[in-house]
Amino acid sequence: MNMERFQESMYDLIVETSTNLPKDVRRAIKAAKAKESAGTRSAMSLATITNNISMADEKVSPICQDTGLPTFKIKTPVGVNQLQIKEAIKNAIALATKNSKLRPNSVDSLTGENSGDNLGGGTPVIKFDQWEEDYIDVRLILKGGGCENKNIQYSLPAELDGLGRAGRDLDGIRKCIMHSVYQAQGQGCSAGFIGVGIGGDRSSGYDLAKEQLFRSVDDVNPNEDLSKLEDYIVEHANELGIGTMGFGGETTLLGCKIGVMNRIPASFFVSVAYNCWAYRRLGVAVNPETGVINDWMYQEGEKIDFASETEKETAASAETEQNVVTLQAPITEEQIRELKVGDVVKINGRMYTGRDAIHHHLMENDAPVDLNGQVIYHCGPVMMKDDEGGWHVKAAGPTTSIREEPYQGDIMKKFGIRAVIGKGGMGPKTLKALEEHGGVYLNAIGGAAQYYADCIKAVEGVDLMNFGIPEAMWHLKVEGFTAVVTMDSHGNSLHKDVDKSSLEKLAQFKERVY
Numbered sequence: 429m430n431m432e433r434f435q436e437s438m439y440d441l442i443v444e445t446s447t448n449l450p451k452d453v454r455r456a457i458k459a460a461k462a463k464e465s466a467g468t469r470s471a472m473s474l475a476t477i478t479n480n481i482s483m484a485d486e487k488v489s490p491i492c493q494d495t496g497l498p499t500f501k502i503k504t505p506v507g508v509n510q511l512q513i514k515e516a517i518k519n520a521i522a523l524a525t526k527n528s529k530l531r532p533n534s535v536d537s538l539t540g541e542n543s544g545d546n547l548g549g550g551t552p553v554i555k556f557d558q559w560e561e562d563y564i565d566v567r568l569i570l571k572g573g574g575c576e577n578k579n580i581q582y583s584l585p586a587e588l589d590g591l592g593r594a595g596r597d598l599d600g601i602r603k604c605i606m607h608s609v610y611q612a613q614g615q616g617c618s619a620g621f622i623g624v625g626i627g628g629d630r631s632s633g634y635d636l637a638k639e640q641l642f643r644s645v646d647d648v649n650p651n652e653d654l655s656k657l658e659d660y661i662v663e664h665a666n667e668l669g670i671g672t673m674g675f676g677g678e679t680t681l682l683g684c685k686i687g688v689m690n691r692i693p694a695s696f697f698v699s700v701a702y703n704c705w706a707y708r709r710l711g712v713a714v715n716p717e718t719g720v721i722n723d724w725m726y727q728e729g730e731k732i733d734f735a736s737e738t739e740k741e742t743a744a745s746a747e748t749e750q751n752v753v754t755l756q757a758p759i760t761e762e763q764i765r766e767l768k769v770g771d772v773v774k775i776n777g778r779m780y781t782g783r784d785a786i787h788h789h790l791m792e793n794d795a796p797v798d799l800n801g802q803v804i805y806h807c808g809p810v811m812m813k814d815d816e817g818g819w820h821v822k823a824a825g826p827t828t829s830i831r832e833e834p835y836q837g838d839i840m841k842k843f844g845i846r847a848v849i850g851k852g853g854m855g856p857k858t859l860k861a862l863e864e865h866g867g868v869y870l871n872a873i874g875g876a877a878q879y880y881a882d883c884i885k886a887v888e889g890v891d892l893m894n895f896g897i898p899e900a901m902w903h904l905k906v907e908g909f910t911a912v913v914t915m916d917s918h919g920n921s922l923h924k925d926v927d928k929s930s931l932e933k934l935a936q937f938k939e940r941v942y
């Protein structure tokens with residue numbers, strides 16, 4: 429095979445997957461958008477999401493800054509050299525990382541060191557199969573960490589919140605899947621897609637679940653029982669009222685695909701792989717002699733580009749129906765106390781990124797800058813360095829905030845931080861600290877990495893680069909950075925409310941269906 433050409437094909441596959449959402453996924457998002465009433469927080473989030481999808485496409489930049497653990501599934505005709513394929517993919521991955529199409533995401537689990545090029549210990553994941561066809565089938569999924577953390581595996585029989593006993597039968601399986609959507613709340617950037625694996629052992633069950641994410645959103649399961657169950661889940665999961673980003677609303681789940689395999693008598697696993705709306709998976713058919721792409725998968729039918737004027741109007745009108753407050757750091761306690769859950773905040777001026785490594789660091793150490801009255805953004809951006817050594821933001825959406833729950837309240841008090849921005853909300857410890865100290869939690873739209881990158885007008889500095897690009901503390905100058913107050917300084921939390929009401933709704937699905 430022409431390996432140089434094959435490497436280029438793999439590079440194209442990686443760039444397309446990271447920057448251009450597949451047609452079947454676009455259609456599902458469009459259908460969701462049509463269901464939300466104008467002016468609601470969910471409608472506003474969906475407008476931001478669709479705007480972001482077309483920006484990524486236009487700029488050929490990552491849809492979401494978390495480009496995941498690149499996972500390739502490959503089928504080769506007998507006789508094709510798989511070692512060479514691996515090598516070409518690794519080269520293409522390193523190049524795509526260098527060109528800011530992927531975020532450097534490969535971190536040494538013991539030392540915390542980022543390899544910088546997405547290569548190293550087990551990354552990327554490349555799985556091979558052989559087949560009798562005469563072409564190479566390469567599929568790639570870029571599944572980010574936030575939704576990966578919401579995967580869940582049930583061992584039946586189980587006792588489930590709201591649903592009671594789930595037994596070793598189809599009805600028990602139904603309960604597990606309904607529960608999996610509930611437990612994800614907005615943290616995996618709903619509205620999401622789920623792949624479910626029934627049976628297997630712990631590892632093959634998860635593999636089967638992830639395999640389902642390679643099915644097209646609009647295919648029909650050949651197994652009639654599973655086909656019915658898939659429809660049931662999509663219909664009823666959307667009655668849980670979790671909504672986009674967990675803001676409440678009509679659309680929580682965009683697709684459900686279920687696979688089944690045998691199990692051993694003592695084990696009965698139901699494994700669920702949760703994928704965010706930024707469902708980046710594509711595939712290509714490659715000629716094994718020339719290395720050229722002959723065909724793209726998941727690209728049948730109409731392409732919705734979301735770039736029309738009406739889309740932009742929707743975004744604008746949705747925003748103006750909320751109470752909009754402009755903030756600039758340093759922010760006073762008085763300003764914060766005026767904010768209430770539901771307010772829309774537009775931030776101008778400076779903010780600092782800080783995620784897992786920074787929060788851990790600040791517990792024991794001084795901050796490299798004065799954080800009094802400042803804003804912390806839970807974000808690990810994709811950055812590019814120019815020839816003069818200046819940094820540019822290529823993608824910068826929020827990361828899941830709940831991981832900082834053990835630290836956040838203490839850190840806000842210790843340094844006088846007034847606002848944190850992230851996604852998915854935080855828990856009781858942070859809510860209490862916001863009330864005591866006078867702080868606010870702002871929810872940005874998860875995955876809208878191009879939309880937020882556009883609000884960042886300059887990179888004014890960076891500290892703690894030893895933690896690697898995603899984990900460093902970037903000093904950002906922003907303009908019109910929009911987020912919603914979802915936890916205020918008066919003890920209110922939209923996340924707590926949505927969790928409670930969705931649990932009540934979940935309980936309506938307790939009765940046996942199958």
Ligand SMILES: O=C(O)C[C@H](O)C(=O)O
Pocket residue numbers: 493494572573574575615616807808825826827828829874
């Ligand atoms: O790592 C990130 O940037 C985000 C992550 O995918 C998340 O959803 O929390």
Ligand code: SF4
Pocket residue numbers: 492493494495571572573574575615616617704705706825826827828874875876
């Ligand atoms: S931030 Fe949201 S959209 Fe991006 S990878 Fe994480 S879960 Fe997906």
